[in-house]
Amino acid sequence: xxxxxxxxxxxxxxxxxxxxxxxxxxxxxxxxxxxxxxxxxxxxxxxxxxxxxxxxxxxxxxxxxxxxxxxxxxxxxxxxxxxxxxxxxxxxxxxxxxxxxxxxxxxxxxxxxxxxxxxxxxxxxxxxxxxxxxxxxxxxxxxxxxxxxxxxxxxxxxxxxxxxxxxxxxxxxxxxxxxxxxxxxxxxxxxxxxxxxxxxxxxxxxxxxxxxxxxxxxxxxxxxxxxxxxxxxxxxxxxxxx
Amino acid sequence: xxxxxxxxxxxxxxxxxxxxxxxxxxxxxxxxxxxxxxxxxxxxxxxxxxxxxxxxxxxxxxxxxxxxxxxxxxxxxxxxxxxxxxxxxxxxxxxxxxxxxxxxxxxxxxxxxxxxxxxxxxxxxxxxxxxxxxxxxxxxxxxxxxxxxxxxxxxxxxxxxxxxxxxxxxxxxxxxxxxxxxxxxxxxxxxxxxxxxxxxxxxxxxxxxxxxxxxxxxxxxxxxxxxxxxxxxxxxxxxxxxxxxxxxxxxxxxxxxxxxxxxxxxxxxxxxxxxxxxxxxxxxxxxxxxxxxxxxxxxxxxxxxxxxxxxxxxxxxxxxxxxx
Numbered sequence: 001x002x003x004x005x006x007x008x009x010x011x012x013x014x015x016x017x018x019x020x021x022x023x024x025x026x027x028x029x030x031x032x033x034x035x036x037x038x039x040x041x042x043x044x045x046x047x048x049x050x051x052x053x054x055x056x057x058x059x060x061x062x063x064x065x066x067x068x069x070x071x072x073x074x075x076x077x078x079x080x081x082x083x084x085x086x087x088x089x090x091x092x093x094x095x096x097x098x099x100x101x102x103x104x105x106x107x108x109x110x111x112x113x114x115x116x117x118x119x120x121x122x123x124x125x126x127x128x129x130x131x132x133x134x135x136x137x138x139x140x141x142x143x144x145x146x147x148x149x150x151x152x153x154x155x156x157x158x159x160x161x162x163x164x165x166x167x168x169x170x171x172x173x174x175x176x177x178x179x180x181x182x183x184x185x186x187x188x189x190x191x192x193x194x195x196x197x198x199x200x201x202x203x204x205x206x207x208x209x210x211x212x213x214x215x216x217x218x219x220x221x222x223x224x225x226x227x228x229x230x231x232x233x234x235x236x237x238x239x240x241x242x
Numbered sequence: 243x244x245x246x247x248x249x250x251x252x253x254x255x256x257x258x259x260x261x262x263x264x265x266x267x268x269x270x271x272x273x274x275x276x277x278x279x280x281x282x283x284x285x286x287x288x289x290x291x292x293x294x295x296x297x298x299x300x301x302x303x304x305x306x307x308x309x310x311x312x313x314x315x316x317x318x319x320x321x322x323x324x325x326x327x328x329x330x331x332x333x334x335x336x337x338x339x340x341x342x343x344x345x346x347x348x349x350x351x352x353x354x355x356x357x358x359x360x361x362x363x364x365x366x367x368x369x370x371x372x373x374x375x376x377x378x379x380x381x382x383x384x385x386x387x388x389x390x391x392x393x394x395x396x397x398x399x400x401x402x403x404x405x406x407x408x409x410x411x412x413x414x415x416x417x418x419x420x421x422x423x424x425x426x427x428x429x430x431x432x433x434x435x436x437x438x439x440x441x442x443x444x445x446x447x448x449x450x451x452x453x454x455x456x457x458x459x460x461x462x463x464x465x466x467x468x469x470x471x472x473x474x475x476x477x478x479x480x481x482x483x484x485x486x487x488x489x490x491x492x493x494x495x496x497x498x499x500x501x502x503x504x505x506x507x508x509x510x511x512x513x514x515x516x517x518x519x520x521x522x523x524x525x526x527x528x529x530x531x532x533x534x535x536x537x538x539x540x541x542x543x544x545x546x547x548x549x550x551x552x553x554x555x556x557x558x559x560x561x562x563x564x565x566x
Binding site: 013051053089151155 | 449453456457485503
């Protein structure tokens, strides 16, 4: 098994609160890994550590075989793309302009020659032609999410990290999202997604990490980990998923 | 907010049009004035004054673009957040110490003052290495008041008549402009514009917020530091030459953004040219409207800028609920 990313005894403490207790997990290459858990269970902390967006208080985080703390923002952005929960953009840039920012990390490199083509392709594949020239400040929450998703896809990093990308999306949006994640993974990439839509996560993910109170409760194949029993423990209420 | 010129290169037309108006205004300004139009008056009095208006106006507007972009806030303006007052204080202190006024030494002192004010304001607003905008604006208000008070005290109590004569300058005036002053300011503004050009594309991405821009591969602290350094260069020497001119850096990038959209590179180019035009027009008005008396150009820009700014506030409040 090759690893897209690893946490080695990594923990996160902010303002004397333990967001994530020392954790060791491996994200498989070529797989979709879902992170599920209640609000405040440490999902975003785990994702932030994988992204190198948050710095581990202890332990190490590896992207591929590189220590994420030693990588420059540009190197990190070439290795992984992060869609955070913040969809705000100051000033009325068009959807196309925002999507093109996904290419920032490649500026000045040979890959940059294809920037226009890549942006056009992503816009077409994500069905965003109509929104292309509209200011993102005028878009609905779901439309804005789709623009940001297109932006991180245009980044063409092998590891895709999505924090509640499905939250504002309607059925069509979720379908487009799932298709994009699947095709990213079939092309040899990996994805880690946080979602509160657990039945969908079970259908669309290969692996799953269940979190509770800043700890990993279970980690393994989605079908074995996302059980009613495990989820009931994680959420502290009876869970009954068909 | 929909742009008036939505096409990608529409801004080039606008830049061209403003440039033409600018040339016409220069021609007009050369021939208007209290004194008779002789070649002596034109070459040694009006021409350097026009040159100074162009350079300082360009610097002010470009600085506004950089501050608004790097702090992600449309209210950021060098005069509003105390940078200009810091520059004025540096300049007045240098004058008291006998450095003289209007030359290179005065420009350097003002630039140091601007940099000091910038460091204090940004430092006060930092949390986890990221500036918080409301704190920044409010500490800027405090710095502006404090530095402004010191300037006013020094100018009024100084036994040096030369320093006392700066009272007119503190309200913003181009009356003291001469060729050596223009030559002293130009390099500062040029350096500021060159730095601005190198960070323009990265500044666009900063609109995502610090966290997401970093995730996209932008070294946010570096881009912000360069932008604010450019602001110091664009503002410092200009303030030394003409005093504090408010509202230009605030209103011009706003108005231009409404027409061509928020992309930093074209915004920077068009705002720079428009800034030059507006300060020249304002100064031409300031020295001719109440002929033979001259009013401070800072009064003209505030008189026009404040209502325009008020309209922009109302418009933003109506269309997107405000800026917070």
